[in-house]
Amino acid sequence: MIRLNEFVLAPLLPRKESPIAATTPAPHAPSWETLILRAIPSCLLAADAEERVVYANAAAMKLLGRDERSLIGTPLRELLPFPWGVPGQSALELGSSEMRFDVKLTPQGGTEPQSIGVSLLSLPAHLYPPGGYVCMFRSLTDYRRVEAEARQAERLMMMGQLMAGLAHEVRNPLAALKSLLEDVLHGSSPEAPFHEHMVRMERLVRRMENLVNTSLQFSRRGQARRARHAPAALVHAARDALDPRLLRARSHPLVLEVRDDLPAVLCEEGPIVQVLGILLTNALEAAGSSGWVGLRVSTTGEPPARVLFEVEDDGPGIPASLRTQLFSPFFTTKPQGTGLGLSIALKLVEQNQGHLRFQSVPGQRTVFTVDLPVATEGPP
16 A cells, blocks of 8 residues: 655645745645646545545545545545444544555445455644544455456466376276277177166266366366367357257257357367357256256457357356355365366366356346457468
8 A cells, every 4th residue: 555755745734824834825736746646546535633535636536436526525434434433533543643454335326346445544743733644545356356366277277287197097097998898889789788888888988088188188288279160060069069868858949049150260179169068068957957048159349359159048046155166176066066167168268268257147047158269360
């Protein structure tokens, strides 16, 4: 938080009067100190001994959504929710020349509360009337978002290392088991005892192999090998890769809205098909057999052009208390879930220079959006 010395504080409140100062005419042009206070990015309010605002800089007016006329004379407690409530209690009375704390504030005209870092500094008593102080504050929302993204990146890196080690250990015996099953199936007829069970075993082994390959893919580093792919081809490939049982159990068909004339996207085919498969599977499971699930593809109108893949369902939605953990590794609300699907999807989308985001209205709908860049050259 910025500290202000007496030189910078000078324009905020009138100095103690002296005969000379009383007869000196006030300059018409603003001083350098005043210009600096107007320009600094931190929000700044000055209050007198009665806690009424006597100065507000441009940053404070913007964050609070009020002009200077409506701020001057307003009690400071009507603008910021201080953590104490005794009228007239200032930083001096609390036994410190400076206090720092965080508050939640919804700016005028805003809908979402912001986290605000506040610092209170007592005004020098030999220059100003006792009891006055300066209040500096700044939105911490962006800082908290960056911190959360850094923690998420660290968790993903640790998970990638763990999954890579496990996948390397499992891959060889799994490949041998798959080869043995294929030999047995090749030498047996469909009428043979337990043939159906062996077919199911072979299918499960393939699924495990896909999980191992995904784990290795998740942990790898470097640039993705991207190429041009038609959105419709990606959507239909993801549809074909779904578990048939999820589709057979439904009373309403899966709705696909994708045109053949959409611009091609620049991506890796396999990872993006896998991402769409993860999102569709989650949506089908959330909506249940009687719910509605759809995937629609559209483009953004402003440059740079992007293609949006939106997977929507009318299931129960995502509670607000769980949204910050949604992409965390191993977090799941499913009894048999691993908690890796959305973490893997986020990693794969980011490797393809894309974005993965969601919106959810509990009891109404949930939409996951994959945002990918448009390929600008060459045939699809």
